[in-house]
Amino acid sequence: MFDGVAAKYDLTNDVLSLGQARLWRKAVARAVNARAGERVLDLAAGTGTSSLPFQAAGAYVVPCDFSLGMLREGKKRHPRLPLTAGDATRLPFADGVFDAVTISFGLRNIQDTQGALREMLRVTRPGGRVVICEFSHPTWEPFRTVYSEYLMRALPPIATSVSSNPDAYVYLAESIRAWPDQPRLAARLRSAGWERPAWRNLTGGVVALHRAYKP
Ligand SMILES: C[S@@+](CC[C@H](N)C(=O)[O-])C[C@H]1O[C@@H](n2cnc3c(N)ncnc32)[C@H](O)[C@@H]1O
16 A cells, blocks of 8 residues: 555645644654664654654664555655665564664554564663654544544545545545554553553644653
8 A cells, every 4th residue: 555655655644634744743853852873763664754853863763664665765755764674563673773763653554563562662772762653532522523524524535636546545544543542552552561651642632642661
């Protein structure tokens, strides 16, 4: 599916998020707080756009994804990023090599969520951190209703006009509705072995940033 949407992926993000995607990326960069020289794994990095803030901070960022279509598009746009092919549930990295692991809009798309969370823990050093940026559930009921209408009714026709694969955006809407809410995702982090999970809502809970630490 991601091979098919790769060429217009970044443009579609900006349009469908009504410009919010750029703000969410800045919030992820602040939550990861990568320092110069740190090793950061950006998992399910797609075209690598989510990896750029870490490179700008002077960290050594490894963008990793299993869609060769997304990686190829990323290579054209960001030739200096070390884009790496790899499956989130069987990562091609040794134990404990990263100071931080982050994943933006990727975890919901990985079929074996717990397997991916455990792999992310394995490749992080003790005391290292994980930051997950993912669509979530607005907390204020009236906004939740409006947003649900946007997802199910407005988003598919807009996606038809900008994306090469509108069905991917029907999947997007359905997968967001089925995704665990903020406390449930924190519980999943804990059961995968991560400590002190906490979260922050962005755009009223349309997106949540979860952060946790390796014991
Ligand atoms: C919505 S894109 C997110 C891309 C990027 N992180 C961003 O914020 O723009 C989701 C990505 O997850 C990747 N993905 C899904 N399952 C994966 C897996 N098991 N291993 C690695 N990547 C995976 C897809 O190939 C896709 O590029």
